[in-house]
Each structure stands twice: as C-alpha cells, then as structure tokens.
Amino acid sequence: MKYFSEKNLHVADISAGNPSRSSTVPPVAVDSAITMLLANGPTYRVDSHGGQAALGFPFIFIAGARHNVTLEVQVGTAAGFRVEVHGRVTKMQKAVAKIGSDGSIHSISEEIRDLSVKVLAVGRLEISFCFVPFRTRLEYLYLFAFNDAENVSENCLLEVAPALFESWKAPLHLRSMEHVEANIEGEYVCAIQEVLIIENYIKIEFEIHKRGSELRAIGVRHGSMRIATSQWWNWLAGGRTSPTGGDDAYCWPAPQQPSAPIMAPALVDCFGPDFVHHGHAVTLLLNDLPDFQARPLMEIGRLGEVFLRAEFQDGSSYEIDVAAELAKGGPDDWNTVLSRSVASLLASAGDNPLFLEVGARGDASCAMRNWANASGLRYLGLDIVPSPNVDMVGDAHQLSRYLDEGSVDVVYSSEVLEHLVSPVAFIAESGRVLRPGGLFICRAPTTWPLHAEPWDFCRFSRHSWQGLLNAGTGFEIIGTYEFGRASVLPRRLGGASGIMMSCHPAPMLSAVIARRTDVAGSVANSPERILAEGHYDPA
Incomplete structure (x- = not known):
C-alpha cells in the first residue's frame, strides 16, 4: 500500500x-x-x-x-x-x-x-x-x-x-493505491495481495494469469507443517476442476464461490477492466496450534512457508513460493520519493551539502549512508549511543548544541520519532540547524506494536504532520505519505465494532517531507493559528 x-x-x-x-x-x-x-x-x-x-x-x-x-x-x-x-x-x-x-x-x-x-x-x-x-x-x-x-x-x-x-x-x-503491482515472468503474471497468519489460520489473497490459457486448478502445500483443511475461493469458479493424478505433496481444494467477488487490481493494471473479478484466495488451517512466543523466531518464520501451484488448461503449471514473493518486495517507493526530493534540493544547495541522519545505528542507516554519498550528499550520523555508523553521539532534542545554525541541508530520521519524548522539541531544533530551504524528512510508525519500552511514546498518522510542521514552527510541508498495510485485530471485542476493526485503515508507516522556511520562535508558536485541513465528522 x-x-x-x-x-x-x-x-x-x-x-x-x-x-x-x-x-x-x-x-x-x-x-x-x-x-x-x-x-x-x-x-x-x-x-x-x-x-x-x-x-x-x-x-x-x-x-x-x-x-x-x-x-x-x-x-x-x-x-x-x-x-x-x-x-x-x-x-x-x-x-x-x-x-x-x-x-x-x-x-x-x-x-x-x-x-x-x-x-x-x-x-x-x-x-x-x-x-x-x-x-x-x-x-x-x-x-x-x-x-x-x-x-x-x-x-x-x-x-x-x-x-x-x-x-x-x-x-x-x-499512483496512490492499496494493491501491490504484478510480478511478470514470461507468460505468467502473479501478485500476492495479502498474507494473513493468525495462529494456525492462513489466508492468501492473490492473482494469477497465463496469457493464452485458462486456470484449471490451484494446489497448496506447507513447507514444514501438515494442512488440516484448505479452501480455494474464486468468483469465476465454474468449470474448474482439480487435476487428475495431481502432485501428492499438494492439497487440491475444489473451487468455491464466495458471497462477494475477489478483486484483481494488478491484473486490471496489466490487461484492463475485464479482469476486475479475477482474484483468488486460499484459506487453510494447519494441524497444530502454535505458541508463537514459545518458539524460536526462525521456526515461527517457517509458518509462512506456503507454496501455491497453478495448473492451466494447456497442461502447464506455475509454482508460487509465497514467502519468496513477499521477500522480493516491490519498487522502493520511499527511495523514489527521497531521490526526487534530493534532486530538487541539490539544484539550490551549495557545495558539499550536509545530510544529517538522526538515529544512525543499524544496517538500514549504513545503507542510507551509502545512498546519501552516492546522491552527492555528505552523510553525518547522530545517535544517542555509539555505533560503527555513528559519527556524533548526542541528543536529538539538542541538535543546536552540536551543529551550527543553518549548517545542515537535510535532517532525516526513519522510525526514530516515536522514541523521542518530545517530537516538538526535535522539530524545533531541526529548524535551527537547517538552512533556509533545507529539508526535514521523517518516517515514523502509524500502526505498530509497542517496542523498546518504556522508550516508545507516540504514533503518527499522515494527518498529524500539519500540527508539527507549519508556519508557526518554520516549515512548509511538501508532501505526506503512507506505506504498508496492517489490520487491527482485537483479541476480545465482540459485536460489529470488533469484527469491523480489521477492515478499517491501518497504514504501517507515515512520512513527511517539509521545507524549512524560517526559524521557529518557540517550541509551540501560536498554536491557535494552526488550522487542521478538512472537516471533522462528529460521531
């Protein structure tokens, strides 16, 4: 998403x-x-x-x-x-x-x-x-x-x-869109739109098509556990049967038509609107009820080792390694956004522009150093504790103690803001060290479990950035973004409200790119003048 x-x-x-x-x-x-x-x-x-x-x-x-x-x-x-x-x-x-x-x-x-x-x-x-x-x-x-x-x-x-x-x-x-793009391999077009694992229940929503041949059957197997029962859901299920003498390693569920069609947005992108209802879903129950917290992470990861096999009328077949497909990911949309913004920045920056990453530990930050340097930026990593990728140890709430005002071209942080006790103070300090026209780039969780407690303080929706980055704090928002798709699944909440929670929006991450216009006069400058966009819907 x-x-x-x-x-x-x-x-x-x-x-x-x-x-x-x-x-x-x-x-x-x-x-x-x-x-x-x-x-x-x-x-x-x-x-x-x-x-x-x-x-x-x-x-x-x-x-x-x-x-x-x-x-x-x-x-x-x-x-x-x-x-x-x-x-x-x-x-x-x-x-x-x-x-x-x-x-x-x-x-x-x-x-x-x-x-x-x-x-x-x-x-x-x-x-x-x-x-x-x-x-x-x-x-x-x-x-x-x-x-x-x-x-x-x-x-x-x-x-x-x-x-x-x-x-x-x-x-x-x-394009802003909920679905993922298709993976095209020769004549085969495939997309995994959803993988949901809840204890021993697995649901996979996917699209599969071969040019010039009709789908005949879908088989499913698990890499490490026995399948107790499986179902194949397809709105266009008529006339499709399991193969005779099929691979014994696979379960071959008979096609069933759900009460509502399953969309195929990636196939629509490839072949047009006639494919809108060509989506599929496989649901299965494993023959054990695993205790996730009592098992090693590697073993828990194997619960997602599901393989699908598509059999076509022309006798050909195509195997989908679901875990491998998910591991491929897709186009790095965030990197595309960053590259576009940095290209715009470089047009107005001086020589050797400075890229400050706040929260610079870990492999992702090492990769960010390589990306920044390759993009023509001078990388500087700051963190609260030492680490091989950290150039400066310091507190994100006090950036102006370590850096001159107006000396930084980009302040960047990714999945760090939720661990800062005062995001407002961090943004005010970013405004001080950024030059006029410099960029504040931040990505933070919207829907994510608590982690690193007790140092986990906030979550940020795409709409929240306007309260932090505005004329009063010395910024102009260039763009806001959402990435990833989650579901909120209550453990003990009955009725329609509990059941429907998993259907409501739950993006995993939100992000913002803002341009520094003027140094904020205070941590909270004239909040009464900050008007939220849109209209509030009373309950």
Whole structure:
C-alpha cells in the first residue's frame, strides 16, 4: 500500500491529453421497489416514492488514476442532491458533495476535487468533478435527490442522463493505491495481495494469469507443517476442476464461490477492466496450534512457508513460493520519493551539502549512508549511543548544541520519532540547524506494536504532520505519505465494532517531507493559528 500527497504533484497534471478510458453509464435504481426508471430518448425519467430518489451508476474504478465524472440532471421536484462515490473505492470515505437545485454548492468533502456545477437551462444542471480512487473495484457512483421539507410525502420526480466517466492513468511511481503491482515472468503474471497468519489460520489473497490459457486448478502445500483443511475461493469458479493424478505433496481444494467477488487490481493494471473479478484466495488451517512466543523466531518464520501451484488448461503449471514473493518486495517507493526530493534540493544547495541522519545505528542507516554519498550528499550520523555508523553521539532534542545554525541541508530520521519524548522539541531544533530551504524528512510508525519500552511514546498518522510542521514552527510541508498495510485485530471485542476493526485503515508507516522556511520562535508558536485541513465528522 502506498499513498502520496505532494503539492508539486498536481492531479490536473495527470489528465494531459486524451483519457485512457471513456464510458457513458446509464443509471440503475438503488431500490427498484420505490424508484421507477423510464427511458426517455437519451435520458431517464425518475419517479420515486417518499420524497427522495437514489440512483447508482456502476463503474470499474482504477486505483491511482484520475477520474472525471459528468452528470446532467433535470431537477424536477428535487430541492437538492448528494453525489457520492462508494466508500470502498475511496481512501477516507469522503468523496461526497451536496448541491442545491439552483446549482449552489452546499458542501464538498476532501476526496472530491474540481467540483463544477453549471446551469445549462432553467432547472437543468451539469455536475462535474474529479476523483482519484484508492482501490480498484467495480462499484457505484450514487446520486441522491431530495424534495424540500414541504413535499417530503410527494413523489420525487427528476430526469437524468447517463453519467460520463473519463479516466487518465498516472505514472506508476505517482499512483496512490492499496494493491501491490504484478510480478511478470514470461507468460505468467502473479501478485500476492495479502498474507494473513493468525495462529494456525492462513489466508492468501492473490492473482494469477497465463496469457493464452485458462486456470484449471490451484494446489497448496506447507513447507514444514501438515494442512488440516484448505479452501480455494474464486468468483469465476465454474468449470474448474482439480487435476487428475495431481502432485501428492499438494492439497487440491475444489473451487468455491464466495458471497462477494475477489478483486484483481494488478491484473486490471496489466490487461484492463475485464479482469476486475479475477482474484483468488486460499484459506487453510494447519494441524497444530502454535505458541508463537514459545518458539524460536526462525521456526515461527517457517509458518509462512506456503507454496501455491497453478495448473492451466494447456497442461502447464506455475509454482508460487509465497514467502519468496513477499521477500522480493516491490519498487522502493520511499527511495523514489527521497531521490526526487534530493534532486530538487541539490539544484539550490551549495557545495558539499550536509545530510544529517538522526538515529544512525543499524544496517538500514549504513545503507542510507551509502545512498546519501552516492546522491552527492555528505552523510553525518547522530545517535544517542555509539555505533560503527555513528559519527556524533548526542541528543536529538539538542541538535543546536552540536551543529551550527543553518549548517545542515537535510535532517532525516526513519522510525526514530516515536522514541523521542518530545517530537516538538526535535522539530524545533531541526529548524535551527537547517538552512533556509533545507529539508526535514521523517518516517515514523502509524500502526505498530509497542517496542523498546518504556522508550516508545507516540504514533503518527499522515494527518498529524500539519500540527508539527507549519508556519508557526518554520516549515512548509511538501508532501505526506503512507506505506504498508496492517489490520487491527482485537483479541476480545465482540459485536460489529470488533469484527469491523480489521477492515478499517491501518497504514504501517507515515512520512513527511517539509521545507524549512524560517526559524521557529518557540517550541509551540501560536498554536491557535494552526488550522487542521478538512472537516471533522462528529460521531
């Protein structure tokens, strides 16, 4: 999972040239028992009981691509409208706009961009907006219409045209999206989207395709433990059977169709929207209930040694080593972000720019030294304790004791901020040692277990950075980011709230890049002038 929000990556830049995809989609009634649709030439008349109408426009949304949507409405008896993209496509379930029958805009939520309402004629509106989905899914754009308070018992009458959807693909390194990209090996295309291990239960959500041949069966085996039972879930399960005389090392579960389709976003990226429901899932139970904390780490790691074997109609097969696929990772999106920012910095920096890493112990920091030096930066590692990669032992809360004001070009820290008792003091000190135009770059956990207690103090969402880096503290945020995908799984919490917690957003890390504008006057400078972006939703 990756999410980018950068001021210099305007969504409008994505939509240069002709759209990669354009479709007109007729409406359907959300509840046909109360809403009647009647074709009237190129438009549809709507007659709905109860003073309101609810229409849906089904469309395959592509994660990270700019979508422009245009609706034409003859308002009829409706006094207002609510336009909403289905929440499962969005990042924050905030792709909503409310519009009056006179074309006035009453409210716009954070994920709707460039909303425009034109009055084409008396009582006829053209509504257009931009939206960038976070998930690839077949879902709905909704149009809700409401009569005014005096006519809530009357039928809601209006007329709508098919919705026009246009989409533009963004470069892959700029796409915010929940899914991982496909791994392509010759004719085979594969992606592991999710691996979930809870004690002896394992779920793997994946995509597999071979050009020119249909999938016939999926086998599963475990590298070190016996499988008690296994299931293969596939929305397009009809006609697929287990191979005769298959490899005895594998279990060959019969295909089962789940109650809802499994998406295949990576295949959509490769082959187009027709592949949206070509995803698969395998679930299995091991024949032992392991005690993770009582076993060596190496042995616990072997619980993820799952192998899948895809058999195709042409007789070929493809084995997926799930652990090996996960170990490959994907494109280093954070490194791409760093390289882009440093390239911009070097254009304005003097000779031998200084890159200060705060928290410089360990292999990752050694690799960062090599990267910084190769990028034309002079690396300096600071840590609270000595270590081979540490050049300066000191306290992150007192940087100006060790470094001259305005002497540093980049202050960088990764998974360190949560261990600082006062992140505000650290940022204030960073502002003192950074030169004007220098960069503050920080990555920290959002969803992560407590560790190194009692020296573990904070977690940081992508939205939290604006309270730390702003005009009052002497910074301008260039971009915020999220990486990794987790699930919060309560051990003892019943009901819908407990069950649904694992479905809610839980990015593993957030990051920020900010430019130093002016030295902060104090640790907390005029906090009353700092306004959070967006709108707060009361419970």
